[in-house]
Amino acid sequence: MEKGYWEKIAPSYETEIFDxxxxxxxxxxxxxxxxxxxxxxxxxxxGCAVGKWMPVLAPVFxxxxxxxxxxxxxxxxxxxxPHYTNITYERVDMSAASIKIKKYDSAxxxxxxxxxxLKKRNLFFKHMASYIKKGGDLVLVVPSLESKLFSHIIxxxxxxxxxxxxxxxxxxxxxxQIRFIKDGVTDIDDVPTKHFLKEELELLLTLAxxxxxxxxxxxxxxxxxxHKPPSWLKNPQPWxxxxxxxxx
Ligand SMILES: C[S@@+](CC[C@H](N)C(=O)[O-])C[C@H]1O[C@@H](n2cnc3c(N)ncnc32)[C@H](O)[C@@H]1O
Numbered sequence: 228m229e230k231g232y233w234e235k236i237a238p239s240y241e242t243e244i245f246d247x248x249x250x251x252x253x254x255x256x257x258x259x260x261x262x263x264x265x266x267x268x269x270x271x272x273x274g275c276a277v278g279k280w281m282p283v284l285a286p287v288f289x290x291x292x293x294x295x296x297x298x299x300x301x302x303x304x305x306x307x308x309p310h311y312t313n314i315t316y317e318r319v320d321m322s323a324a325s326i327k328i329k330k331y332d333s334a335x336x337x338x339x340x341x342x343x344x345l346k347k348r349n350l351f352f353k354h355m356a357s358y359i360k361k362g363g364d365l366v367l368v369v370p371s372l373e374s375k376l377f378s379h380i381i382x383x384x385x386x387x388x389x390x391x392x393x394x395x396x397x398x399x400x401x402x403x404q405i406r407f408i409k410d411g412v413t414d415i416d417d418v419p420t421k422h423f424l425k426e427e428l429e430l431l432l433t434l435a436x437x438x439x440x441x442x443x444x445x446x447x448x449x450x451x452x453x454h455k456p457p458s459w460l461k462n463p464q465p466w467x468x469x470x471x472x473x474x475x
Pocket of ligand 1: 233244246247248273274275276277278279280294295296297300319320321322323336337338339340341351
């Protein structure tokens with residue numbers, strides 16, 4: 228999922244892209260954000276897209292910096308929330324070799340570290356850490372590799388959505404899928420997307436200079452994975468990982 232993809236999808240973003248805020252019916256992400264919010268605090272939303280989190284952030288933080296790689300997404304976000312005067316929008320590529328860094332009291336980054344490129348992810352983590360002041364807070368949400376594999380196992384075992392009719396990839400596509408899965412990269416809507424293990428996240432964030440305070444599942448309905456989930460399929464539900472961490 229690179230810049231071109233996000234620019235192209237921007238006009239149909241609302242229907243095409245999974246809405247984490249809407250689907251987190253537990254409210255755990257909002258609760259975690261509110262735990263460090265304040266009128267004198269600043270927050271940066273990294274990978275803000277069309278600004279879904281602005282109505283959560285703008286009323287409770289003094290200053291909100293909203294950044295994204297996609298100009299089109301940023302334009303849509305700015306148009307949607309003209310009444311929030313404490314938001315600044317800026318185009319930033321978090322995977323660029325170097326970026327201009329200002330420091331913020333806190334950051335959120337919700338399903339934005341998705342690139343299949345290890346080099347780009349390394350830069351993304353490095354810049355994310357640089358944006359946050361010492362002692363500052365981070366809420367990070369990423370796709371879970373455990374959840375993705377669990378869904379595949381359920382689909383194959385119980386032939387959910389006629390999974391048994393899916394044709395196995397062959398040739399170059401098969402080779403690239405095997406290489407990718409070893410790195411936790413698997414398709415979402417036919418786009419190779421990085422998924423993370425819990426232990427991997429803990430290590431990556433520790434090495435990036437954070438103290439991990441908690442890692443929790445954000446559970447979603449099975450209908451977010453399958454067109455026709457079997458009626459007996461209840462728990463465990465599919466999930467993303469949410470990390471709350473503090474910058475050392
Ligand atoms: C799935 S959307 C999530 C948007 C938003 N955080 C939300 O929860 O609604 C991922 C966003 O990350 C942005 N993104 C991806 N790679 C990026 C990068 N290298 N630098 C900045 N933004 C990036 C995309 O443009 C896209 O808007």
